[in-house]
Amino acid sequence: MVLLFSVSNVAGQLQNYDSFRQQKGLVSKLGILTVHQHKNRVYLELTESLFGRDFVYVAQVNKGAEMVARPLPSVGVFQFRLGENDKIYFCQDKYQERIVSPKHPLAKVFEDSNMQPVSDVFDIVAVDSICGRYVIDLTDVLTKGRKWAQVKFPQLRETRRDMELTEIVANDEGVVFTFNKEFSYVYPMNAAGVKGIEGTITVELGGMLRLLPQDNMSTKTVGNAQGFRSVKYSVYGKYPYGVEQDSLLVRWRLQIPKDKKKNYNRGQKVLPENPLVFYVEQSFPDRWFPYIVKAVRYWNKVFEGIGYKDALLVRKLENDVSSVTPKALIAYDLSDPVVANNLIFHPATGEILHCRINIGHGLWKEERERYYLLNGLDDNGSFIDFDSQKMAGELLCRVLSEEIGQVLGLQTIESKSAKEDLVRYAYGNTLLEGGIEKKNVIADSLRRVEKQIQTIQTVYRGIVDGKVKNCILQETDEGKKYICDVRNRLYKENLLRSVALLQTVTNSEDLKAIMHFFNVYAAEVNIGSDYMQDVLKCMMDEQVLRHLEKVELFEDWFSVIQSVFEGKSIDIQHLREEEVNLYWNIVDVLVEQATRMKISACDDDFQAVFYFKLQELYSQFANLEKTCSDKFAIIFYKRLLKKIEAVVIP
Numbered sequence: 341m342v343l344l345f346s347v348s349n350v351a352g353q354l355q356n357y358d359s360f361r362q363q364k365g366l367v368s369k370l371g372i373l374t375v376h377q378h379k380n381r382v383y384l385e386l387t388e389s390l391f392g393r394d395f396v397y398v399a400q401v402n403k404g405a406e407m408v409a410r411p412l413p414s415v416g417v418f419q420f421r422l423g424e425n426d427k428i429y430f431c432q433d434k435y436q437e438r439i440v441s442p443k444h445p446l447a448k449v450f451e452d453s454n455m456q457p458v459s460d461v462f463d464i465v466a467v468d469s470i471c472g473r474y475v476i477d478l479t480d481v482l483t484k485g486r487k488w489a490q491v492k493f494p495q496l497r498e499t500r501r502d503m504e505l506t507e508i509v510a511n512d513e514g515v516v517f518t519f520n521k522e523f524s525y526v527y528p529m530n531a532a533g534v535k536g537i538e539g540t541i542t543v544e545l546g547g548m549l550r551l552l553p554q555d556n557m558s559t560k561t562v563g564n565a566q567g568f569r570s571v572k573y574s575v576y577g578k579y580p581y582g583v584e585q586d587s588l589l590v591r592w593r594l595q596i597p598k599d600k601k602k603n604y605n606r607g608q609k610v611l612p613e614n615p616l617v618f619y620v621e622q623s624f625p626d627r628w629f630p631y632i633v634k635a636v637r638y639w640n641k642v643f644e645g646i647g648y649k650d651a652l653l654v655r656k657l658e659n660d661v662s663s664v665t666p667k668a669l670i671a672y673d674l675s676d677p678v679v680a681n682n683l684i685f686h687p688a689t690g691e692i693l694h695c696r697i698n699i700g701h702g703l704w705k706e707e708r709e710r711y712y713l714l715n716g717l718d719d720n721g722s723f724i725d726f727d728s729q730k731m732a733g734e735l736l737c738r739v740l741s742e743e744i745g746q747v748l749g750l751q752t753i754e755s756k757s758a759k760e761d762l763v764r765y766a767y768g769n770t771l772l773e774g775g776i777e778k779k780n781v782i783a784d785s786l787r788r789v790e791k792q793i794q795t796i797q798t799v800y801r802g803i804v805d806g807k808v809k810n811c812i813l814q815e816t817d818e819g820k821k822y823i824c825d826v827r828n829r830l831y832k833e834n835l836l837r838s839v840a841l842l843q844t845v846t847n848s849e850d851l852k853a854i855m856h857f858f859n860v861y862a863a864e865v866n867i868g869s870d871y872m873q874d875v876l877k878c879m880m881d882e883q884v885l886r887h888l889e890k891v892e893l894f895e896d897w898f899s900v901i902q903s904v905f906e907g908k909s910i911d912i913q914h915l916r917e918e919e920v921n922l923y924w925n926i927v928d929v930l931v932e933q934a935t936r937m938k939i940s941a942c943d944d945d946f947q948a949v950f951y952f953k954l955q956e957l958y959s960q961f962a963n964l965e966k967t968c969s970d971k972f973a974i975i976f977y978k979r980l981l982k983k984i985e986a987v988v989i990p
């Protein structure tokens with residue numbers, strides 16, 4: 341039994357396979373997959389051996405509109421299955437819920453209650469029933485820009501929906517498609533009262549349909565380990581009753597060859613069976629290539645610590661190869677002044693299948709101020725020639741090494757030894773007993789954040805006081821204002837890193853460490869309400885709070901929030917502006933999140949506990965309002981009480 345969501349093609353006349361192949365003008369592309377092109381239509385040939393196999397489709401902007409190798413939302417992993425009535429089913433199985441074993445007594449119940457839907461249906465265009473070959477039409481899902489990839493950009497407007505297919509290349513991994521799509525675009529004139537020039541622009545898009553290996557990568561659960569990207573799911577049958585939450589590591593398929601395992605076990609460094617190759621897109625400026633190599637080699641040193649030799653490689657992409665083809669690509673473009681990474685992984689196993697690291701042209705303007713605030717006192721002399729290629733290259737290397745760590749499935753960790761522990765757990769052939777202790781990872785992360793915050797503050801004060809020299813930004817008031825904003829953004833980033841640790845904390849000791857850190861540093865600097873609210877929304881995200889409730893730490897967390905206001909019935913005029921803003925924002929975001937979660941409904945235990953804890957906070961404020969003598973404090977607490985009254989009944 342299947343559930344049909346949509347139908348891609350209108351049923352047409354079923355052709356004999358030989359007649360289909362003999363059509364005049366039909367062009368066939370042969371690789372691991374066979375694709376046919378006839379006029380403006382594209383057809384995929386499927387053999388019976390391909391039904392039930394995993395495919396992945398990825399898409400990107402190849403080039404155009406100041407974008408290079410920019411990932412697009414795409415369909416990801418799926419399967420084709422032979423359906424009824426001359427149909428091929430397009431299926432994307434869901435893995436958010438799993439059974440611990442297919443032999444478990446609950447397996448049949450689980451299967452019956454978790455029927456997988458058919459996401460789309462293709463008509464069979466031609467069939468060879470003897471050899472088991474089936475042909476389907478992919479034209480609409482490829483070229484409409486809505487099905488297998490979403491082609492939308494805020495700065496561009498579609499002139500027409502369809503894309504023009506310009507090239508098909510079949511290779512030993514799949515099929516590469518190249519398209520052109522036309523958009524309208526307004527070119528700004530950057531002059532007051534002058535209208536921008538509107539015109540059209542052609543953007544080249546790329547898509548890659550890849551057949552995945554028949555054997556799935558072995559999975560590895562997160563367990564008690566910490567510091568990884570993961571895919572979460574609910575598992576039935578692990579314990580006699582109820583459902584448990586679990587997570588799989590997100591990682592690449594880096595494996596020791598079978599004939600080299602003895603060497604590996606003897607302590608020899610071994611080349612993985614399929615090293616991860618980072619290709620550098622063709623238009624990336626050559627002068628930065630040595631620094632890309634340096635960033636990759638840094639991670640190879642980490643992998644050497646667990647017995648891998650040259651686990652990561654870096655190569656320039658050949659000019660005649662589409663940039664959508666490589667599994668891992670580093671690209672440079674003129675659009676956003678940021679560094680970003682994108683991963684596509686198999687939802688069943690966590691295997692990373694595809695990644696992109698995009699370096700924006702504005703990276704150095706952003707990073708040099710960041711670098712200055714983080715290293716200004718230690719490396720002051722280097723700023724005499726701050727715009728030198730060597731300095732810019734080292735900044736690129738530092739940023740890129742962090743991005744590589746993230747596309748390896750790891751979270752940013754300060755020390756090399758901690759990174760080696762993470763790599764050993766994720767990619768080593770043996771499991772660490774109990775994984776990496778959360779305490780060590782959390783403590784390491786907090787030390788890093790604390791060091792950065794302290795350095796930021798020290799350098800910033802030096803700039804304001806004129807004690808730190810050779811900074812090109814301190815010469816004008818506008819420059820000082822700008823560096824203040826950079827300071828605030830950096831401060832926000834580091835506070836976000838600290839509170840993000842809450843989503844994985846499992847014991848009260850770590851919880852207290854994180855919250856103490858936040859209470860100390862959040863009140864130290866007034867980074868602005870918008871930035872502080874971003875941090876608090878991360879801390880009070882529903883997923884974070886429900887995690888704390890699950891590990892029986894939510895009430896402890898709320899008690900820390902309440903403790904912020906203990907004894908605050910003093911003259912509020914004597915509180916620093918930073919403290920007043922923090923207290924106000926804490927309640928503001930807490931009430932906003934509680935309203936969004938509809939806790940007053942008390943539909944589950946979490947909502948009920950949250951509701952009654954908020955009532956306790958209301959009572960605490962009511963008592964403070966009655967006992968304090970400062971008129972400003974009375975007004976302050978009355979306003980806080982009014983906020984909470986929107987959620988709870990006094």
